[in-house]
Amino acid sequence: DSGVTQTPKHLITATGQRVTLRCSPRSGDLSVYWYQQSLDQGLQFLIQYYNGEERAKGNILERFSAQQFPDLHSELNLSSLELGDSALYFCASSPSPKTLNYGYTFGSGTRLTVV
Amino acid sequence: EDQVTQSPEALRLQEGESSSLNCSYTVSGLRGLFWYRQDPGKGPEFLFTLYSAGEEKEKERLKATLTKKESFLHITAPKPEDSATYLCAVQPSGGSYIPTFGRGTSLIVHP
Numbered sequence: 001d002s003g004v005t006q007t008p009k010h011l012i013t014a015t016g017q018r019v020t021l022r023c024s025p026r027s028g029d030l031s032v033y034w035y036q037q038s039l040d041q042g043l044q045f046l047i048q049y050y051n052g053e054e055r056a057k058g059n060i061l062e063r064f065s066a067q068q069f070p071d072l073h074s075e076l077n078l079s080s081l082e083l084g085d086s087a088l089y090f091c092a093s094s095p096s097p098k099t100l101n102y103g104y105t106f107g108s109g110t111r112l113t114v115v
Numbered sequence: 116e117d118q119v120t121q122s123p124e125a126l127r128l129q130e131g132e133s134s135s136l137n138c139s140y141t142v143s144g145l146r147g148l149f150w151y152r153q154d155p156g157k158g159p160e161f162l163f164t165l166y167s168a169g170e171e172k173e174k175e176r177l178k179a180t181l182t183k184k185e186s187f188l189h190i191t192a193p194k195p196e197d198s199a200t201y202l203c204a205v206q207p208s209g210g211s212y213i214p215t216f217g218r219g220t221s222l223i224v225h226p
Contacts, residue, residue, distance in 0.1 A: 002160070056213050090158050100206060102161055103161035104159075106160070
């Protein structure tokens, strides 16, 4: 157990639907990151939050949004889902955005299948 | 734009057959280079952080080295349990500090 908890582990939904992925960071970590991993794209950075505020955006579609709550857990909302959104979605956390002596701690991911 | 290229894409070894994985990078100022191990269907697991050229770090059968343009992950006398995908990532020294990941090297070690 890495200390980063992601739910659900698997999600199957239809095109056009909306889903929410949840992440609880490792205890003490203030920074949360969302990544998408597909076979043809590798690990792609989506968005980062630090202590409740958005800090950085990567290749995140407008149909996707995220937030970090006061208890530091984060949610990634994916809407108007398309077949191409099928992927593994990872959450990672770190104590701060800048100092990564021990890199990120990743969760075990949510496998999203859009049918 | 920061870039990370890992080679080979896939590597098959016999148990005990040592080899190296390569990570070539371009970054506007390197703050750190990371190696991760990822097992199928699981999240990446942190292995090493390297900060400057000439630095080396070891963990069991793995040794990571860093130059100004690339990093190597040397695997000595690998075992089947070393089979995994190994990811390299570089963190820039400015901007958002968000690391860029390579596509990884898939390693299979046959008994």
